Amino acid sequence: xxxxxxxxxxxxxxxxxxxxxxxxxxxxxxxxxxxxxxxxxxxxxxxxxxxxxxxxxxxxxxxxxxxxxxxxxxxxxxxxxxxxxxxxxxxxxxxxxxxxxxxxxxxxxxxxxxxxxxxxxxxxxxxxxxxxxxxxxxxxxxxxxxxxxxxxxxxxxxxxxxxxxxxxxxxxxxxxxxxxxxxxxxxxxxxxxxxxxxxxxxxxxxxxxxxxxxxxxxxxxxxxxxxxxxxxxxxxxxxxxxxxxxxxxxxxxxxxxxxxxxxxxxxxxxxxxxxxxxxxxxxxxxxxxxxxxxxxxxxxxxxxxxxxxxxxxxxxxxxxxxxxxxxxxxxxxxxxxxxxxxxxxxxxxxxxxxxxxxxxxxxxxxxxxxxxxxxxxxxxxxxxxxxxxxxx
Amino acid sequence: xxxxxxxxxxxxxxxxxxxxxxxxxxxxxxxxxxxxxxxxxxxxxxxxxxxxxxxxxxxxxxxxxxxxxxxxxxxxxxxxxxxxxxxxxxxxxxxxxxxxxxxxxxxxxxxxxxxxxxxxxxxxxxxxxxxxxxxxxxxxxxxxxxxxxxxxxxxxxxxxxxxxxxxxxxxxxxxxxxxxxxxxxxxxxxxxxxxxxxxxxxxxxxxxxxxxxxxxxxxxxxxxxxxxxxxxxxxxxxxxxxxxxxxxxxxxxxxxxxxxxxxxxxxxxxxxxxxxxxxxxxxxxxxxxxxx
Numbered sequence: 001x002x003x004x005x006x007x008x009x010x011x012x013x014x015x016x017x018x019x020x021x022x023x024x025x026x027x028x029x030x031x032x033x034x035x036x037x038x039x040x041x042x043x044x045x046x047x048x049x050x051x052x053x054x055x056x057x058x059x060x061x062x063x064x065x066x067x068x069x070x071x072x073x074x075x076x077x078x079x080x081x082x083x084x085x086x087x088x089x090x091x092x093x094x095x096x097x098x099x100x101x102x103x104x105x106x107x108x109x110x111x112x113x114x115x116x117x118x119x120x121x122x123x124x125x126x127x128x129x130x131x132x133x134x135x136x137x138x139x140x141x142x143x144x145x146x147x148x149x150x151x152x153x154x155x156x157x158x159x160x161x162x163x164x165x166x167x168x169x170x171x172x173x174x175x176x177x178x179x180x181x182x183x184x185x186x187x188x189x190x191x192x193x194x195x196x197x198x199x200x201x202x203x204x205x206x207x208x209x210x211x212x213x214x215x216x217x218x219x220x221x222x223x224x225x226x227x228x229x230x231x232x233x234x235x236x237x238x239x240x241x242x243x244x245x246x247x248x249x250x251x252x253x254x255x256x257x258x259x260x261x262x263x264x265x266x267x268x269x270x271x272x273x274x275x276x277x278x279x280x281x282x283x284x285x286x287x288x289x290x291x292x293x294x295x296x297x298x299x300x301x302x303x304x305x306x307x308x309x310x311x312x313x314x315x316x317x318x319x320x321x322x323x324x325x326x327x328x329x330x331x332x333x334x335x336x337x338x339x340x341x342x343x344x345x346x347x348x349x350x351x352x353x354x355x356x357x358x359x360x361x362x363x364x365x366x367x368x369x370x371x372x373x374x375x376x377x378x379x380x381x382x383x384x385x386x387x388x389x390x391x392x
Numbered sequence: 393x394x395x396x397x398x399x400x401x402x403x404x405x406x407x408x409x410x411x412x413x414x415x416x417x418x419x420x421x422x423x424x425x426x427x428x429x430x431x432x433x434x435x436x437x438x439x440x441x442x443x444x445x446x447x448x449x450x451x452x453x454x455x456x457x458x459x460x461x462x463x464x465x466x467x468x469x470x471x472x473x474x475x476x477x478x479x480x481x482x483x484x485x486x487x488x489x490x491x492x493x494x495x496x497x498x499x500x501x502x503x504x505x506x507x508x509x510x511x512x513x514x515x516x517x518x519x520x521x522x523x524x525x526x527x528x529x530x531x532x533x534x535x536x537x538x539x540x541x542x543x544x545x546x547x548x549x550x551x552x553x554x555x556x557x558x559x560x561x562x563x564x565x566x567x568x569x570x571x572x573x574x575x576x577x578x579x580x581x582x583x584x585x586x587x588x589x590x591x592x593x594x595x596x597x598x599x600x601x602x603x604x605x606x607x608x609x610x611x612x613x614x615x616x617x618x619x620x621x622x623x624x625x626x627x628x629x630x631x632x633x634x635x636x637x638x639x640x641x642x643x644x645x646x647x648x649x650x651x652x653x654x655x656x657x658x659x660x661x662x663x664x665x666x667x668x669x670x671x672x673x674x675x676x677x678x679x680x681x682x683x684x
Binding site: 072094 | 587609
């Protein structure tokens with residue numbers, strides 16, 4: 001069965017990702033990981049994460065995917081051994097040093113990060129022969145090239161299906177290093193490729209419009225059946241810095257799509273999945289390279305953000321079946337009288353009109369205006385912890 | 393330390409040979425960011441010429457390949473007198489595997505641009521009997537010296553030129569021109585730059601070629617003031633003349649062979665080519681983690 005792999009920037013997001021349908025979650029530790037601005041996990045967090053995942057027969061992978069400089073080498077072995085002792089299922093790495101230390105000093109499974117930009121079966125097999133069991137392919141391959149590679153290797157293949165796109169071959173870009181001194185391969189990418197530029201020839205502007213290299217995000221709903229049939233082992237969602245609601249929505253949507261396809265062996269209409277994704281998506285999306293070399297339709301010239309079609313307003317903490325009172329944590333403003341959709345971890349959705357709410361002191365209130373305020377509301381059907389409230 | 397240089401016109405091979413120890417040449421079928429795409433006939437001619445001049449010739453095949461391109465690469469290699477080249481520069485480990493299988497391991501020079509940033513990673517192909525690798529461009533001189541002192545095979549290094557800092561497979565200029573509903577006369581042009589609104593003094597050269605789109609540093613890296621240190625461990629120092637011409641190559645080579653900066657010539661060059669030299673990352677440490 002194909003794996004659905006999700007990102008998480010903290011423990012709460014990790015639990016949400018697993019509860020909403022991910023088979024595995026990748027996280028960054030506090031050392032040797034890119035995405036420095038994601039709230040990276042302590043070793044204690046990682047231990048809690050693996051315990052939570054393994055109870056549910058799911059997996060945790062830790063990114064150790066920086067390209068280290070000489071000064072960054074100390075402590076790698078100890079850190080990898082600490083990950084092993086926290087029962088991490090695999091690490092995701094790009095540097096031969098980190099890879100070799102893991103293979104030599106631990107029994108950790110090693111996955112090759114997309115920072116190595118592997119684009120062909122020969123390179124896949126180079127790394128497989130090196131002891132790496134799974135390769136995260138470069139995003140620059142179309143779906144047919146992916147399919148043709150798989151019979152040529154014993155390595156497991158992981159493919160990106162959703163989220164932000166590096167505009168350069170991953171790992172080979174130093175725009176950020178040069179323009180901001182922030183090291184893209186050591187967790188500091190400033191996303192300079194998404195900025196606006198003037199394109200000039202011999203000092204004269206060639207257009208009155210601003211040049212952009214920026215890409216729409218990847219969204220591969222319609223390619224999922226093809227990738228499953230091709231023998232891809234893992235489908236990866238990108239975005240360790242994304243919100244709780246985004247992760248729940250995207251994971252749940254792809255979970256439902258994968259399950260529907262594996263049950264029926266066909267998907268007749270993708271509209272319902274797309275509508276679901278749009279409840280949390282705030283960037284324009286396209287299929288990236290999966291249908292061929294990206295043209296103008298895959299570029300992002302209009303930088304306007306899109307509003308998610310639904311607003312995430314609260315997270316369920318508890319539910320009393322006798323009183324039908326749910327304890328919730330507020331995430332966005334709402335008030336009595338709103339039509340609210342409950343988004344369950346199993347992907348189901350139910351709606352109701354909010355007619356009763358009390359605050360922390362037990363006093364009846366009409367509005368929930370404070371972030372992370374704990375409130376009690378009446379919900380006329382059973383809800384479970386980690387269910388989400390959306391404003392319809 | 394030998395000096396390798398890129399070239400625009402093969403008629404200048406002999407002239408540049410006065411100061412160059414060898415040349416880099418390639419075809420845009422398999423190479424990228426080339427001064428010029430040379431035909432198979434021209435490449436074969438260059439091979440004969442450099443042999444007669446007793447100079448090295450390196451074949452640049454630095455694209456990232458998919459499986460189909462790798463098959464074409466293998467077929468193409470078989471059409472060339474490949475063992476007569478001094479080496480083949482590849483950026484992709486798939487190309488390395490193909491050449492190894494064909495028995496050309498000793499010709500392979502691996503240049504993954506940004507990835508070989510520490511002594512261990514620099515040496516990670518040392519057991520495979522290849523010729524050498526390029527050290528990363530984005531590290532300090534101190535780091536380069538440390539790696540050089542621990543190298544297990546030959547060190548190649550970009551010593552002069554506009555360092556590339558971005559390689560996308562997308563045809564980004566073509567896409568943009570399509571978006572603006574205009575023709576694209578800018579493919580393969582070497583006179584284009586992009587200007588970021590907050591960095592107007594730093595126009596970045598941009599090149600769209602067969603392999604994709606590339607963006608380069610605004611300033612020209614110069615290592616002229618550090619040749620004494622570099623000679624201790626760099627085997628091949630590359631002068632990349634992309635965006636310039638062979639006159640530029642001649643002047644720069646002379647200065648590097650002389651081993652010291654000639655302020656007069658430097659000023660003339662900077663005036664003529666409207667360029668500023670700096671020392672890249674030699675003394676500029678990039679930030680490991682941004683506390684955002």
